[in-house]
Amino acid sequence: MRKIEDVMYQTNAPDGVNPDNVFFVQVDATKCEACGTCEEVCATGAIQSINEDGIHQVVDTSACMNCGQCLVNCPYGAIYEGVSFVDEVFEKLRDPDTVVVSMPAPAVRYGLGECFGKPTGTYVGPQMHAALRQLGFDYIWDNEFSADVTIMEEGTELINRVKNAGKKGTLPLPQFTSCCPGWMKFVETFHPELLPHVSTCKSPIGMLGSLAKTYGAHETGTPAKKMYTVSIMPCIAKKYEGMREEMADSGYRDIDATINTRELAYMIKKAGINFNSLKGEDPDPVLGESTGAATIFGTSGGVMEAALRLAYEVLSGKKLDNPDIKVVRTHEGINSADVKVPGFGTVKVAVASGLANANKLCEEVKSGKSPYHFIEIMACPGGCVNGGGQPLDPDVLASLFKSTVARINRRFRARRPQA
């Protein structure tokens, strides 16, 4: 076990293992104080009390969506990660025969700075690219590029479903997004009958993995077999996604390793890089450039807004002058909106973050009462910026624990009979 940015990790990088059998998060029974916070934030009930003392455990891997909300909300730091590719990535970075490719997600650049003392949410995209270059990554490619690809693919799929609705052989409406790996395991596990409603698109990282070893290999003249792709995510469930058996469409494993924001911060510190003095740098061309539509994938409602920026122009044939579609921006719960597209009509959309909310929308679709064309789901409340792999909210660990103890002591003192 190793401590990385206040979270314990097992330094275990499984190879060729079925991710369905891996505990990506688990409770350290010696640190669990039986407060039940994890059970309350868990949407599925995978984490629960296992004995009279109220000690909690993830009872079975099949019920756990690997979202890590239990971990980021545990006030006692009792929940650890079961998988870490950090040592393997360091090894590959040192190997001159391996071409190591970076693939950071949008939300990483809004969390990483916090590990270096910057205010919550500080955007550190260019510094992140510079740090990756200093760490020795050979290609600084970016998952935001493939977020743009996702919009092209998923937006086109939505337009096809809407245009051909009711025709034979057309996939049904509403279309659900497929970017979030916690949500994907959730729908496969709890609502498999809804799978035809889920976009057939891979998530942006699934796309970048296969594009890097085909298109990227071709563009740079690099043999794909020498490439080692590192997915860098605000997320724990992405480790599961990277290990999915079918993610091998490039002819190799599309994603060789997955680390999260905390682990990247650890690597930067371990390598002795002074993050705060780095001058911002651009990513490498062809699979590095991105847009505002891509960066908003990091927040709940972002995929929806980015897709609508495309769908509006394709369906109406007109230019969308103001790309802000603020009605779909979602902080908590479920948000729905009607978006008027000239020459087409109304596109009805819903955005949900948190799997309990997702479940409500799933039940609605099953009952045939869903009025929507397009539904975005993110497993973590607020979206990826609040992912299970992001730096912890310092208040969760510090003030919650201290204030709970202080309150109990106060209450207890007040009740104590005067001697």
Add this chain to the structure above:
Amino acid sequence: MSIGKINRRGFIKACGVMAGYAVLTANMTKEAVAAAMEFVGLRQAQVYHADAKIYKIRKSQDNPMIKKLYDKKHGFLHEGPCGHMSHRLLHTDYTDRSARVSALKENGFKLKI
């Protein structure tokens, strides 16, 4: 102190502490979740700020590298989005994973869903 030796006052004291934890932690969870969402809101605000102020191009279809990728003549995905190559590399199939959870429930595990 073992439970055998506990006196009456000690027992009541222990009950009081346990009840206190039970009541307070339930409330604290709600408070903590609310506070955490404020923290998340700060990060979300920065995302929209960057979209509006830092990124020069704001629509995926306007990204020059996307145009290059889907170029009708020389693009790697020249058939366009959802074309043949896209389906090979960028789309996927899903798996019904409900069996293990059904088995869990049959074995008496209570889940929320």
